[in-house]
Amino acid sequence: MKATFMYGPGDVRVETVPDPVLREPTDAIVRTVLACVCGSDLHPYHSLPPRTSGRPMGHEMIGVVEEVGADVRTLSPGDFVIATFAYQDNTCVFCREGFQTSCVHGGFYGSPDVGGLQAELARIPLADGSLVKVPDADPAALEERTLASLLTLSDVYLTGYHAAHMGRVAPGRTVTVVGDGAVGLSAVLASRQLGAERVILMGRHKDRTDLGVEFGATEVVAERGDDGIARVMELTGGEGSHVVIEAVGLMPALEQSMGIVRPGGIISRVGVPQYDQAPVGRALFYKNATLTGGPAPVRAYIEEALPHVLAGSIDPGRVFDRTLGLDEIARAYAEMDAREALKVLIAP
Amino acid sequence: MKATFMYGPGDVRVETVPDPVLREPTDAIVRTVLACVCGSDLHPYHSLPPRTSGRPMGHEMIGVVEEVGADVRTLSPGDFVIATFAYQDNTCVFCREGFQTSCVHGGFYGSPDVGGLQAELARIPLADGSLVKVPDADPAALEERTLASLLTLSDVYLTGYHAAHMGRVAPGRTVTVVGDGAVGLSAVLASRQLGAERVILMGRHKDRTDLGVEFGATEVVAERGDDGIARVMELTGGEGSHVVIEAVGLMPALEQSMGIVRPGGIISRVGVPQYDQAPVGRALFYKNATLTGGPAPVRAYIEEALPHVLAGSIDPGRVFDRTLGLDEIARAYAEMDAREALKVLIAP
Numbered sequence: 001m002k003a004t005f006m007y008g009p010g011d012v013r014v015e016t017v018p019d020p021v022l023r024e025p026t027d028a029i030v031r032t033v034l035a036c037v038c039g040s041d042l043h044p045y046h047s048l049p050p051r052t053s054g055r056p057m058g059h060e061m062i063g064v065v066e067e068v069g070a071d072v073r074t075l076s077p078g079d080f081v082i083a084t085f086a087y088q089d090n091t092c093v094f095c096r097e098g099f100q101t102s103c104v105h106g107g108f109y110g111s112p113d114v115g116g117l118q119a120e121l122a123r124i125p126l127a128d129g130s131l132v133k134v135p136d137a138d139p140a141a142l143e144e145r146t147l148a149s150l151l152t153l154s155d156v157y158l159t160g161y162h163a164a165h166m167g168r169v170a171p172g173r174t175v176t177v178v179g180d181g182a183v184g185l186s187a188v189l190a191s192r193q194l195g196a197e198r199v200i201l202m203g204r205h206k207d208r209t210d211l212g213v214e215f216g217a218t219e220v221v222a223e224r225g226d227d228g229i230a231r232v233m234e235l236t237g238g239e240g241s242h243v244v245i246e247a248v249g250l251m252p253a254l255e256q257s258m259g260i261v262r263p264g265g266i267i268s269r270v271g272v273p274q275y276d277q278a279p280v281g282r283a284l285f286y287k288n289a290t291l292t293g294g295p296a297p298v299r300a301y302i303e304e305a306l307p308h309v310l311a312g313s314i315d316p317g318r319v320f321d322r323t324l325g326l327d328e329i330a331r332a333y334a335e336m337d338a339r340e341a342l343k344v345l346i347a348p
Numbered sequence: 349m350k351a352t353f354m355y356g357p358g359d360v361r362v363e364t365v366p367d368p369v370l371r372e373p374t375d376a377i378v379r380t381v382l383a384c385v386c387g388s389d390l391h392p393y394h395s396l397p398p399r400t401s402g403r404p405m406g407h408e409m410i411g412v413v414e415e416v417g418a419d420v421r422t423l424s425p426g427d428f429v430i431a432t433f434a435y436q437d438n439t440c441v442f443c444r445e446g447f448q449t450s451c452v453h454g455g456f457y458g459s460p461d462v463g464g465l466q467a468e469l470a471r472i473p474l475a476d477g478s479l480v481k482v483p484d485a486d487p488a489a490l491e492e493r494t495l496a497s498l499l500t501l502s503d504v505y506l507t508g509y510h511a512a513h514m515g516r517v518a519p520g521r522t523v524t525v526v527g528d529g530a531v532g533l534s535a536v537l538a539s540r541q542l543g544a545e546r547v548i549l550m551g552r553h554k555d556r557t558d559l560g561v562e563f564g565a566t567e568v569v570a571e572r573g574d575d576g577i578a579r580v581m582e583l584t585g586g587e588g589s590h591v592v593i594e595a596v597g598l599m600p601a602l603e604q605s606m607g608i609v610r611p612g613g614i615i616s617r618v619g620v621p622q623y624d625q626a627p628v629g630r631a632l633f634y635k636n637a638t639l640t641g642g643p644a645p646v647r648a649y650i651e652e653a654l655p656h657v658l659a660g661s662i663d664p665g666r667v668f669d670r671t672l673g674l675d676e677i678a679r680a681y682a683e684m685d686a687r688e689a690l691k692v693l694i695a696p
Binding site (some may be wrong): 284 | 442
């Protein structure tokens, strides 16, 4: 099969490798219908130390089950499934508490042992917990926009949803989303789903913020840094935002979030932090502000979101603005890195 | 009247100054029945740059109203009242949201303009919002233990309560309290009030942790640092604590908290942070842990706690382990600083 590997900064290659095989009785083998490139894939695209064996890439995928191990109970060959971006048993104590990304038996794709999902085929560990069947659906019979939206349940839309959920978005709360990438836009849509009437989107790429407005953003703030803080404070009558969703992961975005969060408010982070130390001592403390968030346990939210996507009442797949073949995936990375593309669908 | 002033590290003096007078029509003048020294008073006791005009000290007090301004509606001379440690109108938008320590018209005691409460008399700004009347009570008719417990509603007990509230302590959650000072012990008591069946208290002063056990701690961990983390992890079956209440304010206590918080858990801080930067980037993020807390809006909790104290069903005043006169307050600071006293009542 063909699969994607990264060898260093900017060096993404598609290679032919042996097809994956069942290793554990809880595994499944899935044939990819659609995969995609994630904003978080761009971090190693900048910083991966050059290496001689490629790192397997990709963690978002919808596909069709080809084969299941002897202990897999809920899936059969032919099932159309969504793979969550991390694998988990969905039965351990942390899974039961709704934090499946901390599953005691789970993990992340992209190790030599567990490959990546930007590939024609994938071995999915703990398949009963890690794959969610799309009921009664045949991918060949679904429109591409529905398929694209189903793929967002693998990561990006439900990462935005997690941000809103951890930020306790609810009717009456003012929400500000920092970042107009695919996760930020997903957070706008999710905040509206959770009842927010007012969603301020901070971003300066007009094509992206335009989609944010279609997703439900009520105001767009293009300014950044102190000017951006001043503008949000002005929009909120000097009070600040109840919820700030930080969908970037860089320190300036966190500082901006700290500047606009209201006393007693919540900063919910879903961009993987590219920092370790943060100035959260007195600055957050004196206004009783909360810092929360982390890798989204999408498994906790997927069943609730699925009917909305199938019914077309939400259309989170609109974050994809182009489609390329697996052979062209290096171009997808380059275009996303250059911000020419928002998020690229990969159709093997 | 006599009042307390700090002139530099270790330099606390009681001086005779003019009696306070009404300045605003919303002020009240209150005669102190009991005041006390706070753990947070010890920070300037170590670090206040020497000065020629003393800084007025104290922010905890129960007393009797002597005089009210023309606009005060809910209080009359003779009322027995509890002063919250910060003053607030209790009507602004942040007060209504339950974060009175961020009141847009409020502030903190101890400025030259607004004196301190370790004094015989005090001017209380925004009296309707800043004083809570103890219904039908005559301080002369109440036992000293009840008076002491009422005084804890000014700050220390409700600061512990705020920590538990922000940490979303509830039945079924494991709570760990880091720090065996008066706030930590109060947090143990409050956690039990909020339904926690299991409360692990981290502290190494046996007389204090003994009181913690009487307040409801189910386990005591005397080890600190990595050994303390290992012990709590062992006690929780390797899972960590749902809620960690950080009642110290120093970096080692935060690091300890980060080591024992469970995936998806909450670290709730109520010790004033003596740091600005903290290592909360990836370390908190990857386990979806939340950092929350701040100065307690005790005004939000006081009415609910008051009947429990008057009925004697909780006895938070047990954190006071000695009583001194106002003239002896320098000794109270010294004894608390030397950890000879846990918390000292001041009876003018």
